[in-house]
Amino acid sequence: MTGQRDRWAELTGGRAGEEYAQRFARLAASGHDVHGEATFCAALVESAAKVLDAGCGTGRIAIRLAELGHHCTGVDVDPSMLAVARRDAPDQDWLLGDLARLDDLGLDPDHDLVLAAGNVIPLLAPGTGETVVGHLAAVLRPGGLLVTGMGLDAAHLPLEEAPVTLDEFDDWCTRAGLTLRQRYATWSGDPYREGGGYAVSVHAAPTS
Template sequence: MSDPAPVPASRWAQAGPEATEGFGRRFAELVATGQDVDGEARLADALLPRGGRVLDVGAGMGRVSAALQARGHRVTAVEPDGALVEQCRATYPEVDVVHADLLELDDARVAGVLGDRPHQVDLVVCVGNVVVFLAEGTERRALATMRSRLAPGGRVLVGFHLVGGPEHARSYPPEEFVADVDAAGLRVQHRFGSYELHPPSDEYAVWVLSAAD
């Protein structure tokens, strides 16, 4: 069997810590002041069976993982940024966070929480602009990797800015995203304009995906 393709540096990594360190600090301040940071988790919870298996891709400081775990789900957080991994472990020590890129993740690294079926999750969570920070040209590979982790009936929750997104993030037009979804063996079940299920907008997109077959 050939070795997997190498994982190129993401747009996030290329931006460097000076450009990205404010992300974790901003959410830490929101959490500390009691602000609502659970919007994505509420929708994710609605998409899951009770006690569901979740893979939180690009989990950041772990706020979505922690909220879903508190709701009784089994969650593995995956985060490639070492500083955010440390922040997650300090803020939410109960969250199982794996320091890795999605594209280098193997079963052994998630089996501790997900048990004997680490390749079969009920929901892959990929929110907070993660897909627009992927390494250039890896979008279809990343989506196919998420597809490969789904249990029968499993779904993928994706959210990102269409305009006005973070600096250093790519522009990802909806039609291009849908083409990549199709090529990765997924299909769009729903598109919304927010995690509160507003109609689709030109500013932000929330997608619910499932396996095409």
Template sequence: MTENASWAAITAEDPDHSQWYVDRFRGLAAEGADLDGEARLVDALLPRGSRVLDAGCGPGRVGGALHRAGHLVTGVDGDPVLVAAAEVDHPGPRWLVDDLTTFDLGETFDGIVCAGNVITFVEPALRRAALTRLLAHLEPGGRLAMGFGDHRGYGFAEFRADAAATGWAEDLLLATWDLRPWTPDAGFLVALLRPAAAADARATP
């Protein structure tokens, strides 16, 4: 298995991988680890009570924290084992099993978070499809917070080109979820993006 294999390929080869992932974060939570960094940033971007999409929600730690902060959260993930864990560990949000490259919830959100290297676990040929579907689920004035590391074969320059090609504009690039500035030699990227059409309209006198 290559280090940049998709989540589907990883779980096909190792059916126990999803449960291992669930158990890993349950263990970290039991140890008192701070697992809410991504949620704190997203919470700062939005008014209380905003509608938030947790895209690639996994076992629900980010969406769960945002729900506890007072937001209306929907989480989507293609792995039913992870979604089942989210339902147990983080009641309150709406948790759905769906494919980020094709999903259509028939509604839009004030903000979207896509954390935990989610975009790198999408098949490379389908990453633009996933970015397109995320854009379709965002309010014109909303923002997407996307975070991932450079260790899984998806270069930051490639991601930025894919985002621009699918209708996203960059608001801010960070190197961490705790707001450290991004530099070209950073090993992690947190991109705050908004719909390019909305950004262009705002810039027009």
């Protein structure tokens, strides 16, 4: 038990599912590419990869990865978000769970890739970041990848300031046995420069 609500729940009250889905539907209808995260991840793995979308929200990324031929399970703590995911893709696996207690779900350590997009890491409950990263690393196969995207300033977060720095996050990953492989400024692969407001990071589990 963390004893604290995650920052997402504090912001939304756990009732943001439909609104969140409609926002991306409007973006797609206006011609925006809403599949950047899925395209990025698909380029990192072989066909039919086993993927865990941690903090999957309404399932936008997990559903797209499944359409691309991957086996993708989504887990989220917000029932309103999962309700949308289950409605849109009833045959996929959607798990209700707190990432700080991911080990309670009994997931096997055989995932090719674990994704935490959409500011999942900064919006965790205070004090749980290192625990969550450890749990995410624990379900990777040897050589598997942890892919994260997170804002580093108020312009890229629904918060007044960033609760996590890249140095802190990298330290959590190191403690979990992960090594930084690549870092970008966008899901399109633009190079990351020190002091940037958003970072897409690829950390790898040891091969043995």
